[in-house]
Amino acid sequence: MELQDLYRDVILDHNRRPRNFGPLEAADVSVEGFNPLCGDRLTLRLRMDGGKIADIRFDGQGCAISTASASLMTEAVKGLTKTQALELFDRVHRLLTDDAASPDDLGKLAALSGVREFPARVKCASLCWHTLASALHSPAAGVLPAVSTE
Amino acid sequence: MSSLAVRDQRSAFDVKAVRAEFPILQRLVHGKPLAYLDNGASAQRPNAVIDAVDDYERHHHANIHRGVHTLSQEATALYEGARDRLVRFINARSRHEVIFVRGTTEAINLVAQSYARPLLKAGDEVLITHLEHHANIVPWQIVCEQTGAKLLVAPMDASGEVHVESVEALLGPRTRLFACAHVSNALGTVLPVRRLIAAAKARGIATLIDGAQAVPHTAVDVQELGCDFYAFSGHKLFGPTGIGVLYGREALLERMPPWQGGGDMILTVSFEKTTYNALPYKFEAGTPNISGAIGLGAAVDFLQALDLQAAHAHEHALLEYATRALSGLDYLRIIGTASAKASLISFTVDGAHPHDLGTILDQDGIAIRTGHHCAMPVMEFFKVPATARASFAFYNTFEEIDRLAASIARARAMFA
Numbered sequence: 390m391e392l393q394d395l396y397r398d399v400i401l402d403h404n405r406r407p408r409n410f411g412p413l414e415a416a417d418v419s420v421e422g423f424n425p426l427c428g429d430r431l432t433l434r435l436r437m438d439g440g441k442i443a444d445i446r447f448d449g450q451g452c453a454i455s456t457a458s459a460s461l462m463t464e465a466v467k468g469l470t471k472t473q474a475l476e477l478f479d480r481v482h483r484l485l486t487d488d489a490a491s492p493d494d495l496g497k498l499a500a501l502s503g504v505r506e507f508p509a510r511v512k513c514a515s516l517c518w519h520t521l522a523s524a525l526h527s528p529a530a531g532v533l534p535a536v537s538t539e
Numbered sequence: 540m541s542s543l544a545v546r547d548q549r550s551a552f553d554v555k556a557v558r559a560e561f562p563i564l565q566r567l568v569h570g571k572p573l574a575y576l577d578n579g580a581s582a583q584r585p586n587a588v589i590d591a592v593d594d595y596e597r598h599h600h601a602n603i604h605r606g607v608h609t610l611s612q613e614a615t616a617l618y619e620g621a622r623d624r625l626v627r628f629i630n631a632r633s634r635h636e637v638i639f640v641r642g643t644t645e646a647i648n649l650v651a652q653s654y655a656r657p658l659l660k661a662g663d664e665v666l667i668t669h670l671e672h673h674a675n676i677v678p679w680q681i682v683c684e685q686t687g688a689k690l691l692v693a694p695m696d697a698s699g700e701v702h703v704e705s706v707e708a709l710l711g712p713r714t715r716l717f718a719c720a721h722v723s724n725a726l727g728t729v730l731p732v733r734r735l736i737a738a739a740k741a742r743g744i745a746t747l748i749d750g751a752q753a754v755p756h757t758a759v760d761v762q763e764l765g766c767d768f769y770a771f772s773g774h775k776l777f778g779p780t781g782i783g784v785l786y787g788r789e790a791l792l793e794r795m796p797p798w799q800g801g802g803d804m805i806l807t808v809s810f811e812k813t814t815y816n817a818l819p820y821k822f823e824a825g826t827p828n829i830s831g832a833i834g835l836g837a838a839v840d841f842l843q844a845l846d847l848q849a850a851h852a853h854e855h856a857l858l859e860y861a862t863r864a865l866s867g868l869d870y871l872r873i874i875g876t877a878s879a880k881a882s883l884i885s886f887t888v889d890g891a892h893p894h895d896l897g898t899i900l901d902q903d904g905i906a907i908r909t910g911h912h913c914a915m916p917v918m919e920f921f922k923v924p925a926t927a928r929a930s931f932a933f934y935n936t937f938e939e940i941d942r943l944a945a946s947i948a949r950a951r952a953m954f955a
Contacts, residue, residue, distance in 0.1 A: 392898075392899060392902050395898065396895075396899075396953060401953070401954065404954065405954070426910060427893070427894045427909065427910050427911075427924075427925055428910060428911045428915075428918065428924035428925040429894070429924070430924065450924045451892065451924075452892035452893075452894035452895045453891075453892060453895045453954065454894075454895070456892075507898060509898070510894075510898060513894065
């Protein structure tokens with residue numbers, strides 16, 4: 390269990406300079422995610438177009454792991470269909486919890502694989518993904534009920 | 540950093556000898572000596588406690604207050620002997636006033652449901668302060684919802700102090716109970732409880748003090764304080780988890796209905812009428828945490844065998860040393876700067892979230908608490924989502940604080 394494995398350069402970079410951070414004009418869906426254990430909070434806003442995630446942005450306050458995970462996620466899912474994004478959610482979830490899961494083909498998201506060595510931090514990395522899944526599963530647009538990792 | 544010689548002058552307390560009594564302090568974490576700075580969450584146990592519990596489990600366990608056989612009598616004697624130690628420890632008037640509960644949380648819930656609930660009418664008021672732990676907020680919210688009473692909150696200032704005048708301003712003709720922490724778990728603030736209790740008493744208002752963070756750091760004399768109720772937990776006092784104490788003034792406890800019904804709390808039961816047992820058993824329904832109580836009794840014996848004044852002086856020296864060491868880091872903000880503080884420091888570091896700090900410090904063998912400390916209104920007040928908290932016990936050392944400061948600097952460098 391090495392600290393460098395958790396805080397890889399990609400993670401540190403996305404924490405320092407989160408991508409797609411801030412409000413999103415003309416969002417169709419807005420969901421808040423909350424991790425009561427550490428107080429991490431993020432709001433995810435999506436604009437859908439023709440069944441695809443046309444744009445996605447987030448803001449909020451969280452640790453390096455949760456900020457970087459959200460930043461990486463927004464980059465990875467932009468342009469994906471709902472089904473593709475949910476498939477990616479499943480793969481990342483396995484990556485975070487299953488030692489046998491391979492990070493291959495996950496691109497920058499592979500940087501999250503170090504988190505599984507730190508069980509107390511898995512929720513930090515998965516908060517944004519659960520929040521996204523909730524947004525994508527919702528049949529209606531608008532502001533959805535908050536997602537909690539507890 | 541000061542030299543070893545200067546440190547020794549500051550503290551006549553034999554830390555090395557005390558540390559030898561706590562086996563867990565000898566262990567390594569991630570290959571580094573454990574620096575346990577999370578005493579506010581739970582303190583470690585000395586051999587005396589571990590051995591007392593072990594001896595009970597191996598040689599004396601049986602149910603108490605029933606059975607004429609030898610083991611039952613031995614277990615009863617040990618359990619009640621522990622109560623006697625607690626009576627002396629807080630200077631209660633009698634064993635009727637010391638009720639064993641699961642911990643501070645259960646003690647406060649007991650008072651909310653058994654004392655406050657029958658008393659409160661719609662429009663009555665319960666007063667707490669802004670810096671309370673959730674355990675001293677939520678039980679009052681529940682009972683207020685049940686009765687139509689209102690929960691009022693006395694403010695704190697920017698340093699995290701609660702002033703007697705701001706509490707007095709809210710003690711009104713409808714106030715039925717005032718509850719506050721003796722020491723804030725999130726900020727370390729020592730509240731002026733003597734004066735707060737006196738102000739409430741002068742108006743005929745009952746008082747409850749949440750002493751969870753105070754008993755490990757200061758001698759508590761409930762008669763001298765004059766409060767009606769005082770609650771604390773065993774595991775923050777170097778004892779086991781799942782055991783704590785509710786002190787209550789006998790006259791009030793006598794008038795209160797039982798909280799939970801069951802065995803041990805009754806004298807006679809028929810389907811028509813049950814008569815309740817005397818204090819303190821009226822509030823101890825069911826088989827209690829016998830080994831926990833015995834362990835807590837042993838913890839109190841251990842503490843009383845120490846030079847407690849020197850131990851507390853050492854803790855204060857640790858607080859001053861840590862405050863100076865951390866204040867020297869210009870990217871670090873100490874949350875809670877009251878003039879009177881117990882030996883804990885809450886802080887935030889620019890650019891490094893408390894949760895990341897906690898993970899990085901852990902890799903260096905340093906255990907601190909990170910999060911909202913079950914005091915979300917305090918976090919909201921200081922506009923932070925969470926803090927890191929180092930909380931010290933008498934077995935901590937200046938060297939551990941040096942390691943803390945160095946590890947924080949390392950974490951900061953990583954995120955800068």
